[in-house]
Amino acid sequence: MKGESFLSFPKLRGWRLCRRGRWRALKSQILAASLTCTVLFVYACTQDLLQSPMHFSLLWGTSSQPTQVTLLIWYEPFGKRRRLGDCHVLFNVTGCHLTTNRSLYQESDAILFHHRDIGDFGDFPFEKRLPSQKWIWMNFESPSHSPWLSSLGGIFNWTMSYRVDSDVFVPYGYLFSRKRSKIIIPRKKNLVAWVISNWNEDHERVQYYNQLREYIDIDIFGRYGMDLKQDNIVKTVSEYKFYLAFENSLHTDYITEKLWRNAFKSSAVPIVMGPSRYNYEMFIPRNSFIHVDDFSSPRKLAMYLKFLDKNMHMYRRYFTWKKRYDVHVTSFWDEHYCTACETIKAAGSQHRTMTDLAGWFES
Ligand SMILES: *[C@@H]1O[C@H](CO)[C@@H](O)[C@H](O)[C@H]1NC(C)=O
Numbered sequence: 613m614k615g616e617s618f619l620s621f622p623k624l625r626g627w628r629l630c631r632r633g634r635w636r637a638l639k640s641q642i643l644a645a646s647l648t649c650t651v652l653f654v655y656a657c658t659q660d661l662l663q664s665p666m667h668f669s670l671l672w673g674t675s676s677q678p679t680q681v682t683l684l685i686w687y688e689p690f691g692k693r694r695r696l697g698d699c700h701v702l703f704n705v706t707g708c709h710l711t712t713n714r715s716l717y718q719e720s721d722a723i724l725f726h727h728r729d730i731g732d733f734g735d736f737p738f739e740k741r742l743p744s745q746k747w748i749w750m751n752f753e754s755p756s757h758s759p760w761l762s763s764l765g766g767i768f769n770w771t772m773s774y775r776v777d778s779d780v781f782v783p784y785g786y787l788f789s790r791k792r793s794k795i796i797i798p799r800k801k802n803l804v805a806w807v808i809s810n811w812n813e814d815h816e817r818v819q820y821y822n823q824l825r826e827y828i829d830i831d832i833f834g835r836y837g838m839d840l841k842q843d844n845i846v847k848t849v850s851e852y853k854f855y856l857a858f859e860n861s862l863h864t865d866y867i868t869e870k871l872w873r874n875a876f877k878s879s880a881v882p883i884v885m886g887p888s889r890y891n892y893e894m895f896i897p898r899n900s901f902i903h904v905d906d907f908s909s910p911r912k913l914a915m916y917l918k919f920l921d922k923n924m925h926m927y928r929r930y931f932t933w934k935k936r937y938d939v940h941v942t943s944f945w946d947e948h949y950c951t952a953c954e955t956i957k958a959a960g961s962q963h964r965t966m967t968d969l970a971g972w973f974e975s
């Protein structure tokens with residue numbers, strides 16, 4: 613299963629849902645060392661099908677699938693108005709009607725509630741609620757930055773987040789397979805870069821940085837450092853060999869654009885701080901990144917980076933994935949809405965309520 617044991621997607625929607633099962637299987641450590649990839653895949657998919665009629669209808673097709681779905685976006689995320697995209701034009705997802713017009717409540721199949729905008733439930737349509745409607749809780753912040761979670765039990769039917777086990781799973785990015793090609797790495801003039809906009813001395817990432825910089829030069833960009841070249845992160849970071857892809861908080865599956873865009877798109881080797889290495893390896897190949905936990909101290913990490921700086925052959929090995937994969941960085945918010953729509957279309961009509969939302973999301 614060389615290079616295949618992580619969460620990559622063929623750029624074909626639908627497969628994604630089945631592949632999710634594989635992740636659940638991996639996560640629950642059903643993975644027996646002797647299983648071949650194919651067996652694992654079939655097994656995991658079957659598990660998924662047993663657990664969820666949704667995937668069954670997706671794979672085999674049933675006449676109960678709605679062909680047209682209306683998705684009402686109750687809050688425009690962070691109060692910002694935007695034009696909604698056309699799912700067919702953008703992602704080849706047909707039969708999807710996105711709207712923010714609350715007058716269409718009665719005819720909506722699902723209502724999307726963005727966590728950060730919920731407030732005191734003052735404008736929640738509780739009394740108009742139809743039993744067949746799916747209320748979807750949507751959140752792409754980590755638990756550390758998601759207040760009032762504990763008041764949300766028993767309200768929503770579905771979850772939508774970066775967590776693999778969400779009902780609508782939308783990661784911040786992913787690798788997708790493509791035709792074999794040559795590895796191209798831009799010329800590197802510099803060593804380590806970090807773009808940071810939220811500087812907090814209490815954050816683990818800042819404390820780690822403060823130690824690391826004693827042993828190796830790190831260029832800081834953003835509000836507290838240098839300006840980005842042409843205001844462009846990828847252009848700037850492409851000139852660096854390494855990138856500090858440090859998350860603002862450490863949680864299951866919480867791997868953001870800091871990895872996918874800032875590091876991978878820039879062809880800089882990510883030095884990650886976030887969930888465990890084991891968790892990262894569900895998303896990306898094990899030899900594509902450096903985890904701070906791989907080293908017993910920032911000093912040892914610095915020594916290793918200096919070693920790689922002098923050893924081009926070893927450095928280039930971190931890009932082996934580029935032979936067969938490319939990076940997709942998820943774009944907010946059309947891709948999220950269209951993925952939700954697609955999942956609703958495939959879901960059938962089973963009923964469900966998230967009773968312990970906080971317990972799940974914080975786990
Ligand atoms: C769009 O989706 C349809 C079926 O859902 C498929 O047959 C077609 O090839 C897709 N087109 C593109 C450009 O991917």
Ligand SMILES: *[C@@H]1O[C@H](CO)[C@@H](O)[C@H](O)[C@H]1NC(C)=O
Nearest residue numbers: 711712713714715716717719
């Ligand atoms: C919202 O939908 C209602 C009912 O279809 C329609 O009368 C109204 O013009 C729509 N409002 C907007 C802002 O599009």
Ligand SMILES: *[C@@H]1O[C@H](CO)[C@@H](O)[C@H](O)[C@H]1NC(C)=O
Nearest residue numbers: 743744745746769963964965
């Ligand atoms: C959604 O949750 C509500 C509240 O628990 C429940 O009454 C309703 O049947 C659920 N609907 C679906 C489609 O799951």
